[in-house]
Amino acid sequence: MATMRASSLDFSRRSLWTQLGSLPWGLILLICAMGMIGVAILHSATFTNPQEAGLPMRQATRFGIALGVLLVVGLVPLRWWFWAAWPSYLATLVLLVAVEFFGTTGGGAQRWVQIGPIGVQPSEFMKVTLTLALAAYYHKRWSDFSGGFMIHLPALALIALPAALIFRQPDFGTTLALFASGGILIFLAGLWWRVIMALGVAAIASVPAIYFFVLQDYQRERVDTYVAQLTGQSVNVMDDGYQIEQAKIAIGSGGWTGKGYMEGTQSQLDYIPEQHTDFILTVLAEEFGFLVTSGVLILWMVILGLGLAIALRAASLFARFAAAGAVATVAFYILFNVAMVLGLVPVVGVPLPLLSYGGTVMITTAGCFGLICAAHLGRNEPLNTGA
């Protein structure tokens, strides 16, 4: 154990190479494959529009950067992340408050804050830092005590504080993401089943109240459209229902094997708004059909499964919670995005990691997998905090 601690502290070149070599390369290669698929689909989705000609290249570049972020985050010793958990959480919280007062508006919501030359979306950082904070919290709690209901209340507060700030921006998707991945961590931390049941009932009961008093008008409209199309009512095809209807047409017309690469009439004719961002799956489904699309989803399951396996193998609770939280964050993105594109949940702006065009989600995803890699490298570290 002493040698282990010495080696991970020693940042000699040889040691770095060793660390590099012991990264979970199977997982990383699968992530790279997913990134390549993303660039290829993006090429197909954008090549008819000359204004979007540069997008696939930019996406590839971003993926390269994201890969770098992944490796850096992964090679930083887990212990450092453990130390940084609380400060980074607090810093992100401060940034979120800053958005409230100094943020710039983008797409109808106030999400960005300017730090020097870079525009930053603190809500995205929060997905990673909240995971770190919760992992650090449960690590410490479970080292001190042994469960009990009360230990989960501070965790809930850790989630609710940033979620409330983000909801005010308003960014419903990220709010949901925080509650979902944070909730998963609370669940993993052993929340009693009877409390879970009670919360479930309460959540269902509060749906009308949320609908009428919490949601904004445009969010309410989306929910209305969603309910309408789920129940088979005719939706206003020129309006909100248009996007989801066009998406369904694109997906449904793909069939078993699709229309061929760059042959999707729906996709090539720009029928689907946001088709290169949130609705990128429609292009995949239309052009490559059911077999490839479900294959991509299964590939995602494999990647997430590998991540979860790392979480289960880790020794420290921090590593376990951090890796599991990272998996949950990415899984939420994927499941919610796919469900949304397939018309199963209301349209909330949630991108599909590694496939959708966009830098923020790419970096967040890379950060999550970097954390998983760090957990992998530091899987044997006990991270005893002076107990």
Added chain:
Amino acid sequence: MSTKRPIDGLFSRRALIAAGGGAAVFGGLIARLFQLQIMEHERFEVAAAENGVRLDLAPPQRGRILDRFGRPLAAHRQAGRVSIVREQANDLTGLMAELSKHLDISPERQARLISEARRQASFQPVTVKSELSYEDFSRLSVLAPSLPGLQVEMAATRSYPRGRDFAHVLGYVAKASEADLERLSEDTNAQERAAIRRLFKHPDMRTGRSGVERYAEDWLRGEAGFRKLETNAAGRIIREFDDPSLAPKAGRDLYLTVDAELQKFAIDRFGEESGAAVVLDIETGDILAFVSTPAFDPNDFVNGISSKDYALLRDDVEYSPLYHKAYDGTYPPGSTFKMVVAAAALEAGVINPNERVYCPGHYRFGNNTWHCWKKRGHGSVNMHWAIKGSCDVYFYEIAKRMGIETLADMGRRFGFGQRWELGLTGGRSGVMPDDAWKRAARGEPWYEGETLNIGIGQGQVATSPLQLAVMTARIAAEGKIVTPRIIGDGPRPDADIPFDEPLDAEIMQRMKAGMYGVTSEAGGTALRSGDLGLGGPRLAGKTGTSQVRRISAAERASGILKGDNIARRLRDHALFVAYAPHDDPKYAISVVVEHGEGGSKAAAPVARDIMAEALRIDARRTPSYIRTASTGSASGSGSGAR
């Protein structure tokens, strides 16, 4: 680490439960994917196919109008057109500035075009100029690739290759105005109304405003089709499908009975004069030439004539180029009416053809004196001499004897006072006055003295050149019915035949003899015009002069003003009606030379030359729209047997 806490097992159990839940949701999503992509595939495939396809209205090609031998009178011409498309233009103002270096576009018009382009859907082209010269078209075509947003293309435009020759017959087409749309959608339901509106709003669509173009609108128009276009969601055209089932159906060609060469000859023969001429095929009633001169060029109207140019045409009251003088123009027939008067008198039995009437040069009735055109009188004349010498006194006498009702009745049987429906817009009935007409029109009874005026074709009787030609043809055909027509193959007008029984052949033979005398016997008024210059056949005719103003007694005493002594617009019209060949009549003609003064001097030579040309080119030969037995079997059955 080595010490087992309860959380370690708990975490693993919970993680596996969560993973199971996640996997279940993944499975559910894949099932949903299966439902959409495989189970409901067909429905969505159809939806996708319909999605990207837009049907754009495609206007039909308007049918051509051809003369009897298939020469195009109204056809199509490809005209260059330059438009701007906002969607493709980076900078509309810059594009317009660049364009104005090559085309003459006023700054106001530039501003108007730019604001129009901004108002319209971004992919909708806005026409900058529609009649590009060849040079402009080629220069702009070369330029177009380097100027995004500039669209240079060819479009079919109605054209009238014979220009003014058939202006009044064909009429013209123009963009449908609000009034046109109202007229075109008469007797239609709301849906058809909307379709008509949509069709005629198309920039390539025109509607007939007058003439055959208007009358035969339905025949010529054809049926609108669609262009099947693949578009993106913004409406931009990606490509065009070729779908014959959607193609517009071109309008049908329409054949007129006219001979374009004869028409041109006749118009040229009029030279600077204004007037009208109608040439009829006596046997069929085919109108071979239908001349009104001067005319306008219908090509000027297709893309809208400038108000300045239109005012020039409209305000020329003396030559009235917009007016169809052969069909809409009515003139007192003058002495050309004398056959009608003579025939009425014979049929009524008020005179024996051999009875002589003495003409001292004037005729007294009541307290007034009526004059013969020949001041010193014709002496004693029978009907034959009265016709060929055009003795007014003889006709005063017989008109007085029979009275206006008998005379008007014969006039109507010749077709006067009634409009001939030809399948053109316009057409006037003229006036065949009688007591009832005068009471209705003027609120006064008929005075017997007026009958004398009608007896020599003056006064209130008003006839169109077409009516005069029909009258002449009926005489030449010895009373057989001749119904004029101008549409050879096309929508046949419901001919409202003003008379349906033949005239007395024996009486008509006397009239023919009289008309032969006019051009070919001593004492005839148009001896110089009888020879057609074709050897044997001669022309038989009748001169006429229609008074434009009353001649006062004072003027008569001091000598009637003529020629250069009087303003052109006050001079009398010169008329001539004729048929030829005299022994086997084939063609009838009427000619009016406005303000030409003397029928024999001004109108008869024109009529003679046109008639000679008709005979020379055999204008009445079988038209190409009628298949004779031999050509019918060769081209119709397709058997190829010869």
